[in-house]
Amino acid sequence: MSTIAERLEHVRQQIAAAERASGRPQGSVKLIAVSKFHPASAIREAYAAGQRDFGENYVQELVSKAAELRDLAELRFHLIGHLQSNKARQVVGDVSWVHTLDGASTARELNKRAQGIAKIISVLIQVNVANEAQKSGCQEEELPGLIQAIQACSHLRYRGLMVIPPLADDPETSRPYFARLRAMLPGLPPVQPDVESTEAPNSRELGELSMGMSHDLEVAIAEGATMVRVGTAIFGERPLTKHEGA
Numbered sequence: 001m002s003t004i005a006e007r008l009e010h011v012r013q014q015i016a017a018a019e020r021a022s023g024r025p026q027g028s029v030k031l032i033a034v035s036k037f038h039p040a041s042a043i044r045e046a047y048a049a050g051q052r053d054f055g056e057n058y059v060q061e062l063v064s065k066a067a068e069l070r071d072l073a074e075l076r077f078h079l080i081g082h083l084q085s086n087k088a089r090q091v092v093g094d095v096s097w098v099h100t101l102d103g104a105s106t107a108r109e110l111n112k113r114a115q116g117i118a119k120i121i122s123v124l125i126q127v128n129v130a131n132e133a134q135k136s137g138c139q140e141e142e143l144p145g146l147i148q149a150i151q152a153c154s155h156l157r158y159r160g161l162m163v164i165p166p167l168a169d170d171p172e173t174s175r176p177y178f179a180r181l182r183a184m185l186p187g188l189p190p191v192q193p194d195v196e197s198t199e200a201p202n203s204r205e206l207g208e209l210s211m212g213m214s215h216d217l218e219v220a221i222a223e224g225a226t227m228v229r230v231g232t233a234i235f236g237e238r239p240l241t242k243h244e245g246a
């Protein structure tokens with residue numbers, strides 16, 4: 001059994017190799033370590049190994065882990081699960097990025113709460129590329145209107161798109177969804193400046209593409225991912241709960 005630090009290093013090398021393989025600059029893909037259902041101590045271990053960005057699916061879980069980890073000054077939480085409007089107030093203080101915005105009313109509520117604490121939140125729009133009935137995310141044709149709504153929010157920054165392809169074992173199954181998401185960006189309004197724009201200019205100029213998980217991150221990077229959301233490959237199998245798959 002390897003440690004979190006070892007698995008993290010392995011994933012970093014996998015990302016670096018995938019960047020090279022697709023002729024993309026080193027460091028152009030940001031790793032979001034998905035810590036859902038794993039204890040705060042696991043986040044602490046990954047942080048000690050240099051990881052700074054963590055993804056959580058559930059507001060309650062994110063907020064309680066954030067409270068336990070206040071001493072980790074550079075830790076950033078990304079909400080990668082669906083956000084309900086009525087949870088915006090709860091999560092706003094502890095989240096840096098929301099990957100799953102899919103409606104104008106949630107955007108306005110999140111903005112109101114962010115404004116209340118004088119904080120800027122970076123947001124990605126989740127797109128339901130496969131048109132799955134049970135999945136959240138907006139439709140492609142709704143994107144321009146939703147981007148406009150976000151741009152009208154003083155405390156949100158529209159930064160790009162996110163997709164969760166239909167569940168499949170074969171990573172190649174995800175490829176067309178990743179390619180489709182990437183193809184949407186050039187036709188959309190440009191993204192707004194990053195909150196912390198100290199990062200070197202790269203493919204992010206067009207917008208972030210949050211796509212790829214443990215089993216399909218290489219395909220995602222080949223198709224232009226700028227953020228991969230990796231859980232199992234870093235933290236191991238998740239203990240099953242009634243939430244899984246929700």
Ligand SMILES: *Cc1c(COP(=O)(O)O)cnc(C)c1O
Nearest residue numbers: 034080213214229230231232233
């Ligand atoms: C759980 C989850 C991940 C991480 O999945 P792994 O297969 O464990 O890497 C990534 N994105 C979202 C939206 C998730 O819910």
